[in-house]
Amino acid sequence: MIPTLEWTDEGVRFLDQTKLPLETTYVLATTYDEVATVIRDMIVRGAPAIGVSAAMGMALGIDRSTATTVEALTPEVEQMAAVLAGTRPTAVNLFWGIARLKDLYYKLATETVGRPEADRLRTIKAGVIAEAKQVYTEDIDTCKTMGRVGQDLLPREGTVLTHCNAGALCAAGYGTALGVIRAAVEAGADIHVLADETRPYLQGARLTAWELLQDNIPTTVLCDNMSGALMRQGRIQAVIVGADRIAANGDVANKIGTYTVAVLAKEHGIPFFVAAPWSTIDVNTATGDGIPIEQRSAREVTHSNGKQMTPDGVGIENPAFDVTPSKYVTAIITERGVLRAPYNESIAAMTNTQTAVSA
Structure with missing residues (x-):
């Protein structure tokens, strides 16, 4: 590693x-x-x-x-x-x-x-x-620990979609969402990963694909606008992502584009899992509306590999994150255990729990 x-x-x-x-x-x-x-x-x-x-x-x-x-x-x-x-x-x-x-x-x-x-x-x-x-x-x-807690939630055989990079590169090692995938594979699951490219910074295409290839986990990179079509074709069995902040009601801030994936997964009856350490849960922020959203440089959108891709003078939006309402989240995987709706109740109940529990 x-x-x-x-x-x-x-x-x-x-x-x-x-x-x-x-x-x-x-x-x-x-x-x-x-x-x-x-x-x-x-x-x-x-x-x-x-x-x-x-x-x-x-x-x-x-x-x-x-x-x-x-x-x-x-x-x-x-x-x-x-x-x-x-x-x-x-x-x-x-x-x-x-x-x-x-x-x-x-x-x-x-x-x-x-x-x-x-x-x-x-x-x-x-x-x-x-x-x-x-x-x-x-x-x-x-x-x-998160990997062990969450591995049984993933299919024993099938295709799992992820967005951005929630692997060893997003942590000190092993990873959050990809850590759950790694644990499932180590336990014998036959999983193929679809990695959204994650524009504009391309964390999925550059980072998720790179580190999963190091582990010999089959991986295919998708453009961000492809997942809905593949879901409709029945080619995705689960979605798992990480998080940058989770509100007390279970709303999840993650890389921009996550909300779109969650809505599509809900429409197609596909489970949508979030894996994050307990330190990512912000019990002092009641809902996702209170989560500050980082705005990044327009150049990340206007340029690719140093080459300008947009006309001068055009307006640019570049929020780094979006918020997925808790109603789209099937379960939240933490080292303390698996949280399920209603999240305001399950998060409050687990706040003082220090040990992981069975999924």
């Missing part, structure tokens, strides 16, 4: 997903500002991976700070958090990763009061680095 990102003595090393599938290259971030740029420019992407990246960015910033007292370091920590939080607003995992490291920072700062400042700083820096590494390890374990 090629690591999406990893902590090194030199800094945080990221697989450059903008260069895949033709180049396997890496970017080294040595400051928290550089981690923020990596997230903003989609060198790393996918909600779980963004959460891990944010945690590592916080740890990197704290570790590399030249502040000589905790009092001097604290405003820097707040600045780090603000810069990282401003990168990609839809993925709630971003804020979860930041908060986890900030909470630990303040906890350690309180626990070390009265000790020499140099000792306090050493303790804090060692603690946040260990925590960032733990976030990374937990993310892989979470994805593997």
Whole structure:
């Protein structure tokens, strides 16, 4: 498994997903500002991976700070958090990763009061680095648990459609939606994956196809407007996608185009599954109407491989995500178990549950 990102003595090393599938290259971030740029420019992407990246960015910033007292370091920590939080607003995992490291920072700062400042700083820096590494390890374990929890929901034999990339590349490893597919295949299922190309950034064509081929899972890339015709022909048995934020009522924000797929799946009687870690569920946002939608550069639409594809002066819309209402979602797969409608009730009931349950 090629690591999406990893902590090194030199800094945080990221697989450059903008260069895949033709180049396997890496970017080294040595400051928290550089981690923020990596997230903003989609060198790393996918909600779980963004959460891990944010945690590592916080740890990197704290570790590399030249502040000589905790009092001097604290405003820097707040600045780090603000810069990282401003990168990609839809993925709630971003804020979860930041908060986890900030909470630990303040906890350690309180626990070390009265000790020499140099000792306090050493303790804090060692603690946040260990925590960032733990976030990374937990993310892989979470994805593997989701796979085990959700694998039986997929057909033992058939074709599964996915949209965008919700695989090992969207997480620290293994993946969310593709993690469920991987687990099903490992358990003996005969699954062929259809990957929507996912315009305009082509995460399905570039990333999902690339990583599934590494695992020898049969994969076919579709243009985004093909899935409805294939559903009508009976060629798709299930749909599974990831999520960047899930509201308390089960509304799901995911890559633009997901809503269209969900409506088509409902019309054709095809189950539509969402796989996401519990950290993607935002119980403080009541419905999908409250989820902020990131607007990205018009150039992603106007240009392809550096070549302009649209006339000068034309208007451009480029929302990165859309919201799928919960009524179109058959089930939500998490490491704690499978959620079903009514989602406001099942999410509330599982909020305090820490262990995975059977699907």
